[in-house]
Structures are given as structure tokens and as C-alpha cells.
Amino acid sequence: MKYDVIIAGGGASGMTAAITAARRGCSVLVLERMDRPGKKILATGNGRCNLTNSYLDQDCYRGEKPGFPYSMLEVFGAAETLDFFQSMGMLTTDLGGYYYPASMQASTVVDTLTGKMRQLGVHIKTGTEVKKIQKIKDTFHVTCGTEKYQGRNVILAAGGMAQEKLGSNGSGYALAKAVGHTVTDVFPALVALESEEKFFQHLAGVRNVSALSVYVNGQKTAEQTGEVQFAKYGISGIPVFQVSRYAIDALRKKKKVEVILNLMPEQFTLKELMDYFRKVGYYKTAEEFLQGFLNKKLAFTVLSRLKIRPEKSAADLTQKELRQIRSMIQKFPVPVSGYKGFDMAQVTAGGVSVREVIEGTLESKIHRGLYFAGELLDVDGTCGGYNLQWAFTSGYIAGNQIEAENQ
Incomplete structure (x- = not known):
């Protein structure tokens, strides 16, 4: 089976991309290295999950090109994120501009995302790490050990290096380099x-x-x-x-x-x-x-x-x-x-150079049909829900570019 999109990584950005693409009628495969999607979400906000923040200015994000996220945040920002979760039956609560699930449990966020993926027919394979991505003509060939998959598009959302025990082991950087992308120096942040x-x-x-x-x-x-x-x-x-x-x-x-x-x-x-x-x-x-x-x-x-x-x-x-x-x-x-070090850091600074990614679509400037989302990119936010907001924003932006083959 050739999927409309294969997503490497089942974190916040990967799941958001999967839901967005599936809502557009696309066939979606999510490949997640850990035994379940969204493990890092469970640890955010001391287990309460600070989803987003109503305050936003030019100092909220850092990176080689700090202004890169802002045009996309105007498309899918805090208000759109709250609507996104409400559309899946999850309410949020506002604590002085910091938004959390109404249950005050990060598990609610994960359950909401995974439940929606199942309802939309997204194929999810856990315990599966992407080892190689190769584009042959108009098809991406994705290798995971002995298993191989084909997709018309690929979204790399494999996370950074912060807290490997929760899924971020830096493997996405090697995949990006292997297809010709530059990765800036990476180091721990929010630590x-x-x-x-x-x-x-x-x-x-x-x-x-x-x-x-x-x-x-x-x-x-x-x-x-x-x-x-x-x-x-x-x-x-x-x-x-x-x-x-x-x-x-x-x-x-x-x-x-x-x-x-x-x-x-x-x-x-x-x-x-x-x-x-x-x-x-x-x-x-x-x-x-x-x-x-x-x-x-x-x-x-x-x-x-x-x-x-x-x-x-x-x-x-x-x-x-x-x-x-x-x-x-x-x-x-x-x-x-x-x-x-990374085992104590909340996020990774540095990553795939945004100078090689189209602002507004997150498509690779090197390979058509290849997209990036989340912490893998050289975008890191301050404390207060900004990194999760970037995950949701970039996941939505990338997922929204995917067209179903029959359309």
C-alpha cells in the first residue's frame, strides 16, 4: 500500500499532522519509535500539560532565524489550538493565560489525540524506528529494519534530543542529513x-x-x-x-x-x-x-x-x-x-535549518513532498506552552499540505 503521507514520529506534532491530513481524506501512517505515541506530552507541565499561552511576542521563540514561526502561528495559534481540541471533545482551562486540559491531566491530551487518530483510520505502528528515507521518482521509500513502507509524502516529526527516555534520541537529525539537509548545532535548552x-x-x-x-x-x-x-x-x-x-x-x-x-x-x-x-x-x-x-x-x-x-x-x-x-x-x-544535559532539558536548541524549509508550508526546499514539524526544526520556545504550541502549529501546517491521491 502506498500512503498519501508517512509520518516519522508520534509526538505532539506528528499526531497533529496525522489528524489534519486524515481529515482531508488522506491515508496516513504514523511510525513511532516508543511503545506508545505521545510519551513526552505526559511529562509536560508536571503532568498537567501546559498546551499553549495567550501571550505571544517576538521573544517567545529562538533559533538561527527567530522570526520563522510567527507567520504560521498567525494561521494556527493559541485560539486555533483550543478550537482543535474542542473539536475532538476536550475542554481547556485558562490559568492566567496558560492553557491546560480541563481535567488538568496530560494523559487527557494524549488520549484525545490518539483516539481521534483511530477514529479517522490513521495507521499507527509503535516500536518502529525509521532508519532510512529514500525518494525514487515520486515515491518515498521508508525503511524500518526489515519493514518497508511507501508514501507520496513524508513528514519528519521525530523530535529533538531532550529526554531520550521519552522518545527524543536525535534520530531525526540523521534522517534529515541523509536526505541532504543541514542540521545546526544542537544543545540542551530550558535546563x-x-x-x-x-x-x-x-x-x-x-x-x-x-x-x-x-x-x-x-x-x-x-x-x-x-x-x-x-x-x-x-x-x-x-x-x-x-x-x-x-x-x-x-x-x-x-x-x-x-x-x-x-x-x-x-x-x-x-x-x-x-x-x-x-x-x-x-x-x-x-x-x-x-x-x-x-x-x-x-x-x-x-x-x-x-x-x-x-x-x-x-x-x-x-x-x-x-x-x-x-x-x-x-x-x-x-x-x-x-x-x-539533554536528559534533564525540556527542549533542544538547534536542529534542521529552517533556511532550507519553506516558511508557511514547512516543505523541504530540497525534496518536494518532504515536510518537517516540531522540535526537529531549529525552533525552540520559552517556558509556558510555547514548545507544544509550535508542535501543534507545525503539525497542522505540514499536515494541511497533504492532498489525497484521488483528489
Whole structure:
């Protein structure tokens, strides 16, 4: 049997492409390496699955050509995604612009997609990894071990390299290269950053709302505000994930990277606050004094980094020491020495070069009938549902290009 389209990858983009093409009357085959489709979806949003986000601006996506996704997001964006799921009998809920399934269960999203594929007659083969794609005349020959399939079109939606245990092992890059496409450097994104500073052993487990800025060779390159999580290895949390791409890219280029944390970003009058607290808490130690407005472990670390004895009387702190404390609280330096790998990353930065893909259709500029979707492309979004939105958008765009043979 020759299918109208063979889709390599049964993740969010692959399933969306399959449903879109099948709704157009196309015969569809989905080849999924894992034992079931959509395994990575199950892990998103802490198992709740943040589908999309109502907020969108030019900083939500990154890559070699950051503006590449936006014209397609206008065709199939957040509103269309919500309609898409509602058309399959799944409601969503809005939590401050972040959209989740109404059940607050990622499994609902997977069940909705797989159920619709079955209802539309999509052929799904799990435990099947695509090893080779070859185009002979107007037909694609897809090899999976001893099994071979034929299709008039192919959509490569095999994912990136983030979290291999959930299905992303980078195999799609090899397939893309084998058919003549360029793959840009790939590296982990939306991931924790590591530091060799010994004080992190003491700070492990602390959470603190902070404003953070990434400096590369002394130049500010990114900034975010949110709850930073301190760990034995360094810093984590959503604001760290958001800026990690810039830090990692610089580290890979052997540049010096430092994150500066403002531990009290909402306190604009820190001097006045400290003067008042010192006045009313003159009987306290320096450590107790700082604990009046700062996490206990952070207070100890601030003093230790400044070599101020924690047991020193607050009343005896000099004006120079008070200035040093204020400066350390507002500019807490974290030298970045490394980062967690793909097994901990939420997404892959880099991928199939979008310069070789037609914007608006996602068809290859090299092979007619070959399309790309999802994380495999050099498009990565920030936290907040943007990567899943790109998966749904690109899956819809690619699937919508497929015509049934009898049409």
C-alpha cells in the first residue's frame, strides 16, 4: 500500500499532522519509535500539560532565524489550538493565560489525540524506528529494519534530543542529513545551570524570587524574574530555564558566563529597610538581623561570602559592611561553569535549518513532498506552552499540505 503521507514520529506534532491530513481524506501512517505515541506530552507541565499561552511576542521563540514561526502561528495559534481540541471533545482551562486540559491531566491530551487518530483510520505502528528515507521518482521509500513502507509524502516529526527516555534520541537529525539537509548545532535548552561555587552545598533546597541577568564576557545578554531554585550543583527554576539557552550557547563557545541575582527585586528601598531593621534589631547578631528579610540560608551565605562573622552584633556592623551586604543582596554573583544535559532539558536548541524549509508550508526546499514539524526544526520556545504550541502549529501546517491521491 502506498500512503498519501508517512509520518516519522508520534509526538505532539506528528499526531497533529496525522489528524489534519486524515481529515482531508488522506491515508496516513504514523511510525513511532516508543511503545506508545505521545510519551513526552505526559511529562509536560508536571503532568498537567501546559498546551499553549495567550501571550505571544517576538521573544517567545529562538533559533538561527527567530522570526520563522510567527507567520504560521498567525494561521494556527493559541485560539486555533483550543478550537482543535474542542473539536475532538476536550475542554481547556485558562490559568492566567496558560492553557491546560480541563481535567488538568496530560494523559487527557494524549488520549484525545490518539483516539481521534483511530477514529479517522490513521495507521499507527509503535516500536518502529525509521532508519532510512529514500525518494525514487515520486515515491518515498521508508525503511524500518526489515519493514518497508511507501508514501507520496513524508513528514519528519521525530523530535529533538531532550529526554531520550521519552522518545527524543536525535534520530531525526540523521534522517534529515541523509536526505541532504543541514542540521545546526544542537544543545540542551530550558535546563538548569551549574556552578562550582562551594556555597551551593549549603543553599540546596532554597527557593527565592529573584531578578537574574546573564552576563557573557561582561555584557548583559538576557534577564528574567521569578522563583529561582538553589541546588547543590547551581541554580534551577523557570527563570533560569528561560535564560539557559544564552548561557549554554556562550559556554559552548568558551566564553565567560556569570549570572547576577537580585535576591530582593521588589525592595527598591533596601538601604532604608536595612537601616530601620538594624535600628529596631540592634540586639541581634548580623545573621539574625538579615533573617528579618532574607532566607536563613541565604543570609548566612551573604555574610560568609563577604567574610563577615555571622555572630557579629548588628549594632557593630560598619557602614562599609552594610553597603557590602546591600550590594551582595542586589548583585549576588553566580559564576556558571556548566549545565545539565539533554536528559534533564525540556527542549533542544538547534536542529534542521529552517533556511532550507519553506516558511508557511514547512516543505523541504530540497525534496518536494518532504515536510518537517516540531522540535526537529531549529525552533525552540520559552517556558509556558510555547514548545507544544509550535508542535501543534507545525503539525497542522505540514499536515494541511497533504492532498489525497484521488483528489
